[in-house]
Amino acid sequence: MIRVVLPYHLRTLARVEGEVKLEVTGDVTQRSLLDALEATYPMLCGTIRDHTTKKRRALVRFFACGEDLSNEPLDAPLPERVVSGAEPYLVVGSMAGG
Amino acid sequence: MGKVRVLVGTKKGAFILTADGKRKDWKVDGPFFTGWEIYHLKGSPADPNRLYASQSSGWFGQIIQRSDDGGKTWHQPGTPDGTPMTTPEGMPMGESNKFVYDTSPETGKPLTSHLWYDGTPHPWEFKRVWHLEPLLTDPDTVYAGVEDAAIFKTTDGGQSWQELPGLRGHESGPSWMPGAGGMGVHTIVQDPKHAGRMFVAISAAGVFRSDDAGESWRPMNKGLVSPYELPNPDAEVGHCVHRIALHPSKPKTLYMQKHWDVNRSDDAGESWYEVSGNLPTDFGFPIDVHAHEPETIYVVPIKSDSEHFPPDGKLRVYRSKTGGNEWEPLTNGLPQENCFVNVLRDAMAVDALDSCGVYFGTTGGQVYASADGGDTWAPIVRDLPAVLSVEVQTLP
Numbered sequence: 001m002i003r004v005v006l007p008y009h010l011r012t013l014a015r016v017e018g019e020v021k022l023e024v025t026g027d028v029t030q031r032s033l034l035d036a037l038e039a040t041y042p043m044l045c046g047t048i049r050d051h052t053t054k055k056r057r058a059l060v061r062f063f064a065c066g067e068d069l070s071n072e073p074l075d076a077p078l079p080e081r082v083v084s085g086a087e088p089y090l091v092v093g094s095m096a097g098g
Numbered sequence: 099m100g101k102v103r104v105l106v107g108t109k110k111g112a113f114i115l116t117a118d119g120k121r122k123d124w125k126v127d128g129p130f131f132t133g134w135e136i137y138h139l140k141g142s143p144a145d146p147n148r149l150y151a152s153q154s155s156g157w158f159g160q161i162i163q164r165s166d167d168g169g170k171t172w173h174q175p176g177t178p179d180g181t182p183m184t185t186p187e188g189m190p191m192g193e194s195n196k197f198v199y200d201t202s203p204e205t206g207k208p209l210t211s212h213l214w215y216d217g218t219p220h221p222w223e224f225k226r227v228w229h230l231e232p233l234l235t236d237p238d239t240v241y242a243g244v245e246d247a248a249i250f251k252t253t254d255g256g257q258s259w260q261e262l263p264g265l266r267g268h269e270s271g272p273s274w275m276p277g278a279g280g281m282g283v284h285t286i287v288q289d290p291k292h293a294g295r296m297f298v299a300i301s302a303a304g305v306f307r308s309d310d311a312g313e314s315w316r317p318m319n320k321g322l323v324s325p326y327e328l329p330n331p332d333a334e335v336g337h338c339v340h341r342i343a344l345h346p347s348k349p350k351t352l353y354m355q356k357h358w359d360v361n362r363s364d365d366a367g368e369s370w371y372e373v374s375g376n377l378p379t380d381f382g383f384p385i386d387v388h389a390h391e392p393e394t395i396y397v398v399p400i401k402s403d404s405e406h407f408p409p410d411g412k413l414r415v416y417r418s419k420t421g422g423n424e425w426e427p428l429t430n431g432l433p434q435e436n437c438f439v440n441v442l443r444d445a446m447a448v449d450a451l452d453s454c455g456v457y458f459g460t461t462g463g464q465v466y467a468s469a470d471g472g473d474t475w476a477p478i479v480r481d482l483p484a485v486l487s488v489e490v491q492t493l494p
């Protein structure tokens with residue numbers, strides 16, 4: 001299972017506490033992981049990526065294994081430690097504003 | 099005697115304030131949707147327990163919330179727990195926060211551009227819902243005024259939204275320009291006596307009227323004067339209208355608080371004339387009409403476009419009982435020194451009890467109420483986040 005850490009406001013919308021665990025079939029990429037996340041929690045559609053273009057919202061960032069993956073290709077494989085569940089994939093609301 | 103439910107949207111959540119008909123002792127519930135900007139909450143006139151809320155943030159975008167029990171519980175109407183994303187046929191489910199401009203060749207309009215602050219073309223981009231207006235006769239039908247300026251409609255209780263593209267697609271659309279707060283449809287007013295007639299106000303395009311339930315629109319700005327922003331006195335669009343209001347018994351009479359000037363129309367928006375009269379300043383944001391007296395109106399004068407606080411640090415609501423021009427300050431119970439808050443355009447409302455109640459919220463987090471048409475005031479709450487909107491429901 002792949003572990004995903006959501007920011008507070010998205011956990012509230014999804015009505016979950018703590019990490020989310022997702023099963024992803026096929027290649028595990030940011031795109032397939034986010035597709036699986038939105039399929040399981042459709043109330044998150046549009047909050048992380050634009051509904052239509054699927055582009056990341058400007059103030060949302062993606063991290064894993066100490067790396068900023070926000071601008072990495074969406075179809076690149078995720079690190080093995082994320083795929084194995086050893087490390088979580090983090091969706092983060094970037095620092096901005098008050 | 100009846101009771102009232104006041105719906106308050108703030109920069110950091112929503113609050114619901116309730117009282118009996120005396121409007122002395124208040125119960126404060128909330129915050130709901132903590133940490134999110136709640137631009138607007140509004141109840142359905144056809145079903146007072148049906149409430150809608152616009153919840154948004156710069157990080158995570160737009161959410162629509164709905165309550166079917168008067169605000170006790172809320173849900174995203176398109177995505178209750180366990181709802182699949184697709185129908186059994188594999189078609190996408192409607193999403194309650196999906197506001198996509200209609201560019202389809204069958205029903206939509208091309209997504210061209212509007213003007214940016216520097217006068218250059220700028221692409222149309224959805225940012226947030228400013229105002230939710232449930233249809234007078236159906237709790238499942240709601241209009242949403244959005245930024246960048248457009249109007250959307252749901253007929254399934256907020257599960258899915260479709261643009262009414264005749265507004266954004268009006269031939270003047272490419273010349274619309276944002277005001278300082280953005281370019282949003284911030285006001286939607288329904289005419290209860292003429293089916294299908296409604297008005298919208300856009301900063302800074304002006305007033306538009308539809309007589310066919312939003313399919314087509316005409317600018318309604320003749321007579322408005324904005325010499326500094328619009329040197330052309332005959333400009334069809336471009337006026338920074340802050341708010342319009344009407345009384346349901348006399349819907350051809352409209353009142354307007356513009357960037358500068360308070361105006362009035364007696365012909366359903368075809369023409370306007372100024373009624374600022376003896377106001378200490380005619381700049382301001384909200385305007386509203388007494389529930390039982392169509393010629394009694396309220397504004398909150400603000401010093402200027404550069405200084406968004408009351409003149410002399412005195413918070414004064416001004417009331418005209420003559421439909422404008424002759425104004426009296428209402429100060430009893432309001433701070434008359436060192437007050438430097440603002441009252442935003444959607445942050446004033448009236449109830450329909452026998453003695454009309456008037457309510458407004460401030461950017462300082464106070465919500466004031468008057469149970470006697472404005473003669474006396476008292477704060478319901480003093481320390482909320484900055485208030486963005488105030489609506490009130492009169493309940494049996």
